[in-house]
Amino acid sequence: MSTLEIKDLHVSIDTEQGSKEILKGVSLTIKTGETHAIMGPNGSGKSTLASTIAGHPRYNVTSGTITLDGDDVLAMSVDKRARAGLFLAMQYPVEVPGVSMTNFLRTAKTAIEGEAPSLRHWTKDVKAAMANLKIDPEFASRNVNEGFSGGEKKRVEILQLELFKPKFAVLDETDSGLDVDALKVVADGVNRAAEGSEMGTMLITHYTRILRYIKPDFVHVFVDGRIAEQGGPDLADRLEEEGYDRFLPVGA
Amino acid sequence: MTDTATETTGKESRYGVPAIAGFTEEGENLSPLNEDSSPLGGDASKAHSHGGGAGVPDSSRAGRLTSYKLEDFKALTGREEDWRFTPLKRLGGLHKKAPTGAAPTLATELSDGATLETVGMDDARVGSAGIPEDRVSANGWNAAAEASVLTIGANAEDVKATLTYTGAGMEASAQHLVVVAEPNSRGLVVIDHVGSAVLIENIEFDVQEGAELTVVSVQAWEDDAIHAGSQQAKVGENAKIKHIVVTFGGDLVRLTPSARFAGTGAKVEMFGLYFADPGQHLEHRLFVDHSTPHCTSNVLYKGALQGKDAHTVWVGDVLIRAAAEGTDSYEANRNLVLTDGSRADSVPNLEIETGNIAGAGHASTTGRFDDEHLFYLQSRGIDEKTARRLVVRGFLNEVIQQIGVEELQERLNETVEAELAATDN
Ligand SMILES: Nc1ncnc2c1ncn2[C@@H]1O[C@H](COP(=O)(O)OP(=O)(O)OP(=O)(O)O)[C@@H](O)[C@H]1O
Ligand SMILES: [Mg+2]
Numbered sequence: 120m121s122t123l124e125i126k127d128l129h130v131s132i133d134t135e136q137g138s139k140e141i142l143k144g145v146s147l148t149i150k151t152g153e154t155h156a157i158m159g160p161n162g163s164g165k166s167t168l169a170s171t172i173a174g175h176p177r178y179n180v181t182s183g184t185i186t187l188d189g190d191d192v193l194a195m196s197v198d199k200r201a202r203a204g205l206f207l208a209m210q211y212p213v214e215v216p217g218v219s220m221t222n223f224l225r226t227a228k229t230a231i232e233g234e235a236p237s238l239r240h241w242t243k244d245v246k247a248a249m250a251n252l253k254i255d256p257e258f259a260s261r262n263v264n265e266g267f268s269g270g271e272k273k274r275v276e277i278l279q280l281e282l283f284k285p286k287f288a289v290l291d292e293t294d295s296g297l298d299v300d301a302l303k304v305v306a307d308g309v310n311r312a313a314e315g316s317e318m319g320t321m322l323i324t325h326y327t328r329i330l331r332y333i334k335p336d337f338v339h340v341f342v343d344g345r346i347a348e349q350g351g352p353d354l355a356d357r358l359e360e361e362g363y364d365r366f367l368p369v370g371a
Numbered sequence: 372m373t374d375t376a377t378e379t380t381g382k383e384s385r386y387g388v389p390a391i392a393g394f395t396e397e398g399e400n401l402s403p404l405n406e407d408s409s410p411l412g413g414d415a416s417k418a419h420s421h422g423g424g425a426g427v428p429d430s431s432r433a434g435r436l437t438s439y440k441l442e443d444f445k446a447l448t449g450r451e452e453d454w455r456f457t458p459l460k461r462l463g464g465l466h467k468k469a470p471t472g473a474a475p476t477l478a479t480e481l482s483d484g485a486t487l488e489t490v491g492m493d494d495a496r497v498g499s500a501g502i503p504e505d506r507v508s509a510n511g512w513n514a515a516a517e518a519s520v521l522t523i524g525a526n527a528e529d530v531k532a533t534l535t536y537t538g539a540g541m542e543a544s545a546q547h548l549v550v551v552a553e554p555n556s557r558g559l560v561v562i563d564h565v566g567s568a569v570l571i572e573n574i575e576f577d578v579q580e581g582a583e584l585t586v587v588s589v590q591a592w593e594d595d596a597i598h599a600g601s602q603q604a605k606v607g608e609n610a611k612i613k614h615i616v617v618t619f620g621g622d623l624v625r626l627t628p629s630a631r632f633a634g635t636g637a638k639v640e641m642f643g644l645y646f647a648d649p650g651q652h653l654e655h656r657l658f659v660d661h662s663t664p665h666c667t668s669n670v671l672y673k674g675a676l677q678g679k680d681a682h683t684v685w686v687g688d689v690l691i692r693a694a695a696e697g698t699d700s701y702e703a704n705r706n707l708v709l710t711d712g713s714r715a716d717s718v719p720n721l722e723i724e725t726g727n728i729a730g731a732g733h734a735s736t737t738g739r740f741d742d743e744h745l746f747y748l749q750s751r752g753i754d755e756k757t758a759r760r761l762v763v764r765g766f767l768n769e770v771i772q773q774i775g776v777e778e779l780q781e782r783l784n785e786t787v788e789a790e791l792a793a794t795d796n
Contacts (some may be wrong), residue, residue, distance in 0.1 A: 175746055215744045217765040218765040227752050230753045253555070
């Protein structure tokens with residue numbers, strides 16, 4: 120079993136007006152096998168937390184720690200974090216010119232595993248995973264995310280999740296922009312990844328719909344750069360009914 | 372600022388039959404330089420950008436002066452439509468003085484079916500497929516003492532010729548080469564440029580009836596070389612030329628490959644690959660002149676740029692004349708900007724004078740490899756060096772694959788590696 124531990128994390132970004140604090144002391148521990156849902160209003164810092172875990176250079180950690188089984192994640196380069204078993208399914212996956220999906224997937228798998236996968240098995244695995252996620256096989260020869268629709272990009276993120284088998288997956292609004300069928304397809308993919316390999320999941324979402332397919336063990340309410348409340352799956356239903364009003368400062 | 376030149380922009384279009392005969396499709400212009408009213412975007416370019424092609428002779432590629440006589444060309448100011456991107460100061464005087472130095476030495480490797488002769492400039496084959504299109508080319512034509520003529524014999528198959536030009540110094544020189552692909556021959560000609568030189572080069576390709584000629588011109592010069600090259604093809608009935616340009620060496624390289632059709636059913640493919648490092652100016656100006664019916668042309672040039680003041684220019688003129696019914700033509704230029712401070716200019720120009728064509732289109736994109744691309748790839752475990760390599764190799768591979776000569780492809784892959792390694796630190 121592995122543990123991803125975030126302790127009193129403070130993160131700021133450089134803006135034109137100077138440094139701005141976005142995360143104001145986040146603490147959260149995720150163990151493999153657990154699913155944590157994170158919900159919260161727009162701009163509360165959910166993507167900031169996700170990107171900080173992945174190591175995006177825009178985010179400056181001013182204090183606090185992130186550790187993976189005791190190892191200092193913040194000291195690792197972005198690629199090293201991925202090789203250590205962290206995976207971020209991005210809210211807005213990036214289009215990479217000139218690199219075919221096939222080439223990209225193989226290169227990434229090789230980097231993560233430390234050796235090239237056996238070509239025969241790998242090709243089979245990729246095909247099967249694509250079929251499961253109802254991704255047109257033709258996508259394999261297209262450039263990474265280039266010209267993919269919003270929903271297609273999300274599926275391709277989950278394709279990678281299934282193929283790379285991380286210890287911890289952070290899914291940043293993977294459900295946004297998916298149609299009803301795609302939501303089910305993607306949720307099945309996440310569940311397969313969670314079952315197949317022992318995986319811990321941080322699921323950032325605005326909607327309880329996906330939580331019907333991916334059952335959270337814990338729900339965290341994120342407000343203004345902090346976790347304002349934690350609870351079980353029922354907290355999500357309550358949020359859906361009541362909104363975030365009671366967490367927001369009076370008069371805001 | 373040169374920002375607009377490095378933004379990700381895209382433009383694609385493909386036309387079947389244009390609505391109006393004489394319709395001119397204006398290419399996208401990615402350079403702020405081009406948008407400047409004066410002095411760099413003078414009257415000609417303004418008239419040009421209005422399109423319509425209505426009686427603006429000097430805006431049409433058809434109106435460009437060609438002549439064997441140097442004195443027919445005016446002295447260059449740098450404001451001419453076809454010189455406005457070229458830093459004349461770095462041209463080593465090739466536009467001013469007659470080049471009198473010794474031309475690069477030529478080493479050849481010829482298979483059966485290929486013969487090489489050295490002839491006087493009065494030989495009938497000189498000028499059979501080309502005519503200077505600018506002052507520099509005419510200057511070289513006038514100054515060349517002799518020409519090499521490479522002939523691929525009629526009906527010969529699998530002919531291969533490698534011509535390696537090694538520049539020996541920085542004294543301005545001129546050289547002339549004529550490649551004759553006789554009827555129904557099949558040949559591959561590799562023209563390799565290495566060493567240091569200040570050179571005006573005129574190359575003619577006479578691709579005769581039913582012949583298929585593949586040309587690979589590699590500009591692998593030392594860092595200081597200056598090279599102004601005209602490469603013109605005349606393509607006969609049912610003949611085909613595949614012309615591939617690979618440019619990565621030299622301080623300033625300016626090539627003007629062009630293709631003209633001398634019969635119906637001819638086919639032209641032009642591929643190019645360039646890789647510009649800090650301070651390099653690599654310019655490619657193409658011209659495909661469709662003047663006969665039922666010919667096809669396909670152009671794809673791809674370039675990568677890295678470092679401060681790496682500058683590439685690509686201009687693709689495609690002219691489909693009234694007589695060129697049934698033409699099918701496509702041209703594309705794609706650039707990948709790897710670092711800040713580099714600049715890619717890309718200008719496709721498509722002029723269509725007949726409504727009766729099979730298709731004509733153009734595309735121009737300049738993409739940027741930026742921190743977000745890098746982050747995405749790294750977040751999948753790929754280290755920075757590998758990420759950069761992945762992107763550049765993938766991008767250039769489309770053109771490298773076209774070469775079809777394994778040793779050469781390998782050499783180019785190695786070159787790309789070396790170029791990338793240069794910025795690793
Ligand atoms: N470059 C920037 N300049 C100024 N503010 C920024 C910048 N980047 C992010 N922010 C701010 O940081 C805050 C947190 O953004 P973040 O994307 O983490 O929110 P989120 O919770 O993911 O929102 P959403 O639900 O809309 O995805 C927002 O208020 C956002 O405006
Ligand atoms: Mg977000």
